[in-house]
Amino acid sequence: MARESLLIATLVELADNLVDHYDVIDVLTVLSDRCVEVIDVDAAGVMLASPGGELQFVASSSESMRVLELFQIQANEGPCVDCFRDGHAIVNYSLSEADGRWPHFTPRALAQGFRSVHSLPMRLRGRTIGALNLFRTTQGPMGVDDVVVAQGLADVATIAILQHRSSLDAHTLNEQLSNALNSRIVIEQAKGIISQATHCDMDYAFGRLRTHARNHNEGLTDVAWGLVEGTLMAEDLDQPKESRPK
Numbered sequence: 001m002a003r004e005s006l007l008i009a010t011l012v013e014l015a016d017n018l019v020d021h022y023d024v025i026d027v028l029t030v031l032s033d034r035c036v037e038v039i040d041v042d043a044a045g046v047m048l049a050s051p052g053g054e055l056q057f058v059a060s061s062s063e064s065m066r067v068l069e070l071f072q073i074q075a076n077e078g079p080c081v082d083c084f085r086d087g088h089a090i091v092n093y094s095l096s097e098a099d100g101r102w103p104h105f106t107p108r109a110l111a112q113g114f115r116s117v118h119s120l121p122m123r124l125r126g127r128t129i130g131a132l133n134l135f136r137t138t139q140g141p142m143g144v145d146d147v148v149v150a151q152g153l154a155d156v157a158t159i160a161i162l163q164h165r166s167s168l169d170a171h172t173l174n175e176q177l178s179n180a181l182n183s184r185i186v187i188e189q190a191k192g193i194i195s196q197a198t199h200c201d202m203d204y205a206f207g208r209l210r211t212h213a214r215n216h217n218e219g220l221t222d223v224a225w226g227l228v229e230g231t232l233m234a235e236d237l238d239q240p241k242e243s244r245p246k
Contacts, residue, residue, distance in 0.1 A: 003038065006034075006037060006038055007038050007149065011156065023183070023219045023220045023221055024058070024160075024161055024183070025058060025059060025183050025184060025187060025220055025221060026210070026213070026219070026220040027157060027160050027161070028046045028048075028058050028059035028157055029059040029060075029206075029210065029220075031044070031046060031059070031132070031153055031154070031156075031157045032044040032045060032046055032059050032060050032061040032065075033061050034153065035061070035132070035134060035150060035153060036061045038149060038153075039134070039142070039146040039149050039150050040136070040142055040143065040146050041118070041134040041135060041136050041142070041146075041150075042114070042135055042136050042137045043060070043061050043062055043064070043065040043114070043134075043135040044060065044061045044065065044132065044133065044134050044135070045057070045059065045060035045061065045065045045066065045068070045069040045080070045132075045133045046058050046059045046060070046122075046130060046131070046132055046133070046157070047069060047072075047073070047080050047084065047130050047131055047133070048122075048129060048130035048161075049084065049128075049129055049130055055073055055080070055081060055084055055130070055131075056073065056184070057069045057070050057073060057184065058130070058184055059184075062203055063201070063202040063203050063206075064112055065133075065135070067112075068108065068109060068112055068114075068135075069133065071105065071108050072105055075104040075105055077102045077103075077104055077105050078102050078105040078109075079093060079102070079105075079117045079118070079119035079131075079133060080119050080131045080133045082119070083119035083120065083121055083131040084121065084128060084130060084131045087121050087123060087128045088121065089118070089119065089120045089121060089147075089151070090117070090118060090119040091118050091120075091142065091147055092116065092118065092141040092142055093116060093117050093118070094115065094116050094139055095109050095110055095114060095115055095116060095117060096110070096115060096139065109135070113137050114135040114136065114137055115136060115137055115138055115139045116135070116136045116138070116139055116140070116142075117133070117134070117135050117136075118133075118134040118135075118136075118142055118147070118150070119131050119132065119133050119134070120132045120134070120147075120150055120151050120154050121154070122154050122155075122157065122158040122161075123155075123158065124155070124158050124159060124162055127162075129158060129161060129162070130158075132150065132153075132154040132157075134150060183220075183221040183224070186221060186224045186225055186228055187206075187209070187220065187221065187224045189224070189227075189228050190205075190209055190223070190224035190225075190227040190228055191205045191206050191209065192205075193227050193228065193234055194208055194209060194227065194234040194237065197233075197234035197235060198234055198235060204240070207240040208234075208237045208238065208239055208240060209223060209224060209227075209237065210240075211237070211238045211239065211240045211241075212237040212238040215238045216238075223237075
């Protein structure tokens with residue numbers, strides 16, 4: 001699919017998720033996946049701030065990216081942490097430059113095969129609620145058009161999360177963000193259940209979870225709860241179109 005067509009399809013897919021009781025995790029997973037498909041990056045991840053202001057992992061394009069995002073939080077350093085704190089984009093940062101900016105994070109990212117990083121704020125009207133992380137396995141700058149597209153997608157996702165902000169009080173808005181972050185825990189539990197029951201890796205397990213939710217017009221978190229509570233069996237989940245990993 002041509003880049004322009006894929007970008008339009010991505011915007012339509014994001015907009016399609018903006019319904020009552022939409023699943024924030026699903027919206028941000030779409031954002032992560034489409035960033036990898038639409039722009040020149042190899043992995044993407046999203047972090048959101050909890051009501052207390054702590055940065056927490058929410059979605060990623062792969063399991064290895066999830067691990068790296070969690071490491072940033074644990075080490076309290078990295079591009080996403082800086083981007084969120086300062087509210088400024090970090091673009092075309094070479095991880096091979098030994099400047100000591102992220103002494104714990106950089107070696108871990110290099111070990112994962114990444115060579116450059118970009119982090120874009122998820123911000124609306126002066127409020128930064130998180131950051132979008134983009135990683136490349138090659139050095140060299142990301143094109144200006146790619147940066148614009150990535151920031152545009154991040155802005156759409158931000159609006160999705162805060163779409164009812166004008167009609168919600170602070171308590172309700174914080175509750176909404178808390179629910180999204182708590183949903184991530186349930187989804188990780190469900191991924192583990194699927195992986196163990198069907199002997200697949202975590203990426204494929206998440207693919208089955210999403211595919212089943214979409215095919216049956218159910219929320220991603222609702223399907224995950226079904227697995228955790230035992231009302232839905234992992235073997236009964238629909239399978240993604242892509243072939244099962246060996």
